[in-house]
Amino acid sequence: MTQAPPAQRACPAETSRPRRTSMRDALHAEWTKARTLPGNGWLHLAAIALTVVVSAAVAAAVRCPSGHCAEDPAKISLTGIYLGQAVIAIVAVLAVSSEYSTGMIRVTLAAMPRRATMLAAKAAVLTGPVLVAGAVAVLGSVLAGRLILPGHGIGPAHGYPDLSLASGPVLRAAVGSVLYLTLIALLSLGIAAAVRDGAAAIGIVLGLLYLFPILGQMVGSGTWHRHLEQLAPMTAGLAIQATTGLHSLPISPWAGLGVLAGWTAAALLTGVILLGLRDA
Amino acid sequence: MTAMLTRPGDAVRAERDSFSQLLHAEWTKFRTVRGWVIGMIVGGLLIIAVNLIPGGQCGGMQANGQPGPGGPGCALTLGPTGQAVTDSFYFVHQPMGPTGNITVRVTSLTGSYSPGSSPGQRAASALQPWSKAGIIIKASTRPGSAYAAMMVTGSHGVRMQWDYTRDTPGLGGAVSETAPRWLRLTRAGDTITGYDSADGAHWTRVGIATLPRLSAAVQAGLFAASPGSSNVTSQSASGSSASGESTQATAAFDRVALRRMSPGSRWRGTSIGTGPNPGNQPRGGGYRQSGGTLTVTGSGDIAPKLPGGDGGTAGSVADTEAGTFAGLIAVLVVATMFITAEFRRGLIRVTLTASPRRGRVLAAKVIVLGAVTFLVGLPAAYIALLTGERKQHAGGISTYPVPALTEARLIVGTAALLAVAAVLALGIGAALRRGAAAVTAVIAVIVLPYFFAGPLSVLPAGAAEWLLRLTPAAGFSIQQAYPRYLQLDASYTPGNGYFPLAPWAGFAVLCLWAALALGLAGYLLRRRDA
Numbered sequence: 061m062t063q064a065p066p067a068q069r070a071c072p073a074e075t076s077r078p079r080r081t082s083m084r085d086a087l088h089a090e091w092t093k094a095r096t097l098p099g100n101g102w103l104h105l106a107a108i109a110l111t112v113v114v115s116a117a118v119a120a121a122v123r124c125p126s127g128h129c130a131e132d133p134a135k136i137s138l139t140g141i142y143l144g145q146a147v148i149a150i151v152a153v154l155a156v157s158s159e160y161s162t163g164m165i166r167v168t169l170a171a172m173p174r175r176a177t178m179l180a181a182k183a184a185v186l187t188g189p190v191l192v193a194g195a196v197a198v199l200g201s202v203l204a205g206r207l208i209l210p211g212h213g214i215g216p217a218h219g220y221p222d223l224s225l226a227s228g229p230v231l232r233a234a235v236g237s238v239l240y241l242t243l244i245a246l247l248s249l250g251i252a253a254a255v256r257d258g259a260a261a262i263g264i265v266l267g268l269l270y271l272f273p274i275l276g277q278m279v280g281s282g283t284w285h286r287h288l289e290q291l292a293p294m295t296a297g298l299a300i301q302a303t304t305g306l307h308s309l310p311i312s313p314w315a316g317l318g319v320l321a322g323w324t325a326a327a328l329l330t331g332v333i334l335l336g337l338r339d340a
Numbered sequence: 341m342t343a344m345l346t347r348p349g350d351a352v353r354a355e356r357d358s359f360s361q362l363l364h365a366e367w368t369k370f371r372t373v374r375g376w377v378i379g380m381i382v383g384g385l386l387i388i389a390v391n392l393i394p395g396g397q398c399g400g401m402q403a404n405g406q407p408g409p410g411g412p413g414c415a416l417t418l419g420p421t422g423q424a425v426t427d428s429f430y431f432v433h434q435p436m437g438p439t440g441n442i443t444v445r446v447t448s449l450t451g452s453y454s455p456g457s458s459p460g461q462r463a464a465s466a467l468q469p470w471s472k473a474g475i476i477i478k479a480s481t482r483p484g485s486a487y488a489a490m491m492v493t494g495s496h497g498v499r500m501q502w503d504y505t506r507d508t509p510g511l512g513g514a515v516s517e518t519a520p521r522w523l524r525l526t527r528a529g530d531t532i533t534g535y536d537s538a539d540g541a542h543w544t545r546v547g548i549a550t551l552p553r554l555s556a557a558v559q560a561g562l563f564a565a566s567p568g569s570s571n572v573t574s575q576s577a578s579g580s581s582a583s584g585e586s587t588q589a590t591a592a593f594d595r596v597a598l599r600r601m602s603p604g605s606r607w608r609g610t611s612i613g614t615g616p617n618p619g620n621q622p623r624g625g626g627y628r629q630s631g632g633t634l635t636v637t638g639s640g641d642i643a644p645k646l647p648g649g650d651g652g653t654a655g656s657v658a659d660t661e662a663g664t665f666a667g668l669i670a671v672l673v674v675a676t677m678f679i680t681a682e683f684r685r686g687l688i689r690v691t692l693t694a695s696p697r698r699g700r701v702l703a704a705k706v707i708v709l710g711a712v713t714f715l716v717g718l719p720a721a722y723i724a725l726l727t728g729e730r731k732q733h734a735g736g737i738s739t740y741p742v743p744a745l746t747e748a749r750l751i752v753g754t755a756a757l758l759a760v761a762a763v764l765a766l767g768i769g770a771a772l773r774r775g776a777a778a779v780t781a782v783i784a785v786i787v788l789p790y791f792f793a794g795p796l797s798v799l800p801a802g803a804a805e806w807l808l809r810l811t812p813a814a815g816f817s818i819q820q821a822y823p824r825y826l827q828l829d830a831s832y833t834p835g836n837g838y839f840p841l842a843p844w845a846g847f848a849v850l851c852l853w854a855a856l857a858l859g860l861a862g863y864l865l866r867r868r869d870a
Contacts, residue, residue, distance in 0.1 A: 121803040139798050143788065146780050153776045161684045161775075259680060259775030260375070263673035266783045267666065273795040274665050274787075275390055277835055284394055 086172050086181035103151045104193040111144030115201035124213035134233040134303040137205020145244045149265045152248035157258030165340045175335045194241035198234050229303035236300030247324040253331030269294040286310050293323040362704040376674045383670035384720035390663030391727040397735045414736045420486040424645040424740045425504040427483040428613030430625030430638025433561030440600030441526040442475050446492050448592045466587045469495040471566035473591030478559050483613040488532040488549035490523040500534035502549035504644050507827040510536040510546040530554050564589045564638035590637040643828045655737045658821040658837040660728020672782050675762035680775040688870045698865045713762040717755030753818035760854050767857025789813035794834040805840040812853040817846020
């Protein structure tokens with residue numbers, strides 16, 4: 061770190077032409093890093109595959125012979141998100157933690173000293189592919205549900221709403237699920253920037269996501285149970301998947317996604333602050 | 341080194357020493373990484389800390405308008421073996437001495453919904469599978485007292501049941517005018533023997549009940565009971581979607597024969613267990629005598645009582661260990677890093693240079709990690725049990741009692757669950773070598789199946805149970821605190837703390853997965869360059 065500046069000072073041509081590293085350069089650098097890591101593409105594919113497979117498996121397992129079950133077809137066909145988000149979280153965590161584990165972060169920050177800009181570029185580069193992967197995964201899941209569910213007593217023939225993106229609530233569930241995955245990715249990025257270690261970061265992310273509902277079921281009752289569901293990033297965020305029984309939800313769909321956005325903002329802010337305070 | 345090589349007698353000792361040195365080295369590595377020690381302590385604290393979340397309350401309002409814990413509706417009725425029971429039925433009885441017998445013929449058993457109960461989604465017949473009526477010898481009319489009974493049931497044939505938990509089948513088939521059932525109970529001191537017959541001439545012994553320290557004067561007679569209906573409105577595995585409705589059973593008895601009853605006594609009708617316990621208790625019942633026929637109507641049940649069957653007036657002891665999930669995630673992260681950090685830092689090359697036999701390195705890591713996790717988990721699980729029960733009692737909620745052995749299994753099992761899960765994480769970490777991927781994989785195979793089977797409540801019960809049989813999440817079976825009873829229709833779901841496998845069998849599944857992961861890790865560690 062300390063050896064680098066003299067080399068720059070020794071070259072007057074460079075100082076006379078001060079070229080500030082812009083956001084565009086940062087984006088380009090981050091995109092190159094993300095693009096050239098072979099594992100990244102595979103993880104996106106894994107997220108898509110796991111989401112669709114789990115969604116299809118759950119749709120295939122659900123039975124409603126009487127045709128009067130309190131099931132939400134959109135929610136069932138998007139169940140794979142519960143697993144797919146874990147893979148998306150890995151992608152996001154690795155974007156930061158792999159730089160720390162290889163020492164690359166020192167090169168990155170030497171090239172781009174403004175750390176907040178670096179993290180913003182990382183977030184932007186992460187968001188694009190996750191949006192694409194999320195959209196593919198959600199479309200695949202909805203398609204699987206549309207093909208499988210009517211055969212199991214949950215379809216338009218039994219009085220359930222058609223699982224088509226033309227209907228408002230289903231579209232909200234689909235678009236919301238893609239946004240949900242993106243917010244999870246950004247949440248994970250923020251936590252990884254704060255924690256720096258990949259294993260610890262993913263542990264915190266998954267704990268934050270899965271623990272609340274499990275604890276809510278086991279210890280909470282009445283008002284506390286409801287508060288837990290309103291505050292937990294996963295249960296609140298996935299309220300966006302509900303298309304039936306909106307009145308009995310602990311939190312309304314968009315407000316729920318807003319709660320998750322709040323968690324994400326808090327995580328990113330923590331990440332930015334700690335990134336600025338600490339040595340790399 | 342040369343000294344050791346020149347003295348072959350030391351080779352064995354050196355071998356042995358090297359493994360204890362290996363253990364010492366691994367322990368030093370673990371002990372000196374501050375984050376891991378903190379992670380383990382945090383894991384232990386999380387197990388306890390979950391009990392700080394306020395739980396439910398039981399009981400009415402205090403005089404000052406504040407909700408006050410406790411109350412008559414919150415107490416559990418305890419049976420002779422100390423376990424929670426439901427003991428409410430209509431009892432038509434006479435006193436009986438130390439010896440005697442009672443014989444009846446049952447000609448019908450029908451069901452109806454209790455008057456005043458709100459009509460919900462009603463099934464075609466109000467007769468429940470475990471509606472029951474028959475003859476009973478009971479220590480007293482106090483709820484929870486010892487008994488032995490012969491009965492006809494809604495759809496489980498003739499049964500002999502005693503002391504709430506014991507149940508033996510007799511003749512099959514439903515009772516009717518054309519296929520009556522004869523029942524007989526014979527008392528000789530502490531021993532009560534039950535017989536049944538289809539014709540009143542050929543009798544078959546169904547069972548022998550021993551009721552320890554049964555008093556000389558007991559009550560014997562006829563009874564009827566019918567548990568609340570359970571209309572399952574959803575097939576999902578969450579236990580909350582069933583709605584119940586109070587039902588009554590009516591049975592007709594004739595040819596009532598009593599021997600060695602107290603002289604000059606008459607039938608008396610008592611509604612058992614309808615004391616100050618509003619809500620889930622039946623509304624009375626009664627009996628009618630015309631000619632030689634006695635018709636008895638009653639509601640309620642004589643059966644074990646299990647968590648999840650009521651509105652949270654009593655708590656499960658397994659709920660006190662709910663924090664296991666939180667602690668587990670912290671433990672899994674530390675366990676994974678215990679191996680992946682070596683790959684990340686390149687320390688693994690030093691480790692393997694110092695000890696080239698890679699299997700032994702893995703074994704030393706397993707022993708150190710397993711022991712540390714177990715020793716952290718044990719006190720944490722014990723304190724969690726104490727704080728959890730204290731929380732329930734502070735809310736006026738009584739805890740369903742469990743035998744001391746079950747309590748011990750719950751504590752030791754929770755610690756062992758953490759330790760074996762940590763070893764599984766170590767194996768997966770050694771195989772994948774990447775911390776983030778390994779932690780996700782471990783959480784996906786241990787915590788997620790439970791989540792899908794329990795709280796998510798999307799999967800049908802059958803699929804959810806297979807998840808808890810086959811995946812490492814089967815290990816949570818060791819936290820099942822209460823047994824299932826055939827004679828009690830309850831919602832035996834993961835959400836209510838029931839697992840498809842027996843406690844130790846489920847734990848064995850987890851151990852098997854850990855062994856598989858270690859085998860794979862050992863193989864890959866030997867095959868690959870470090």
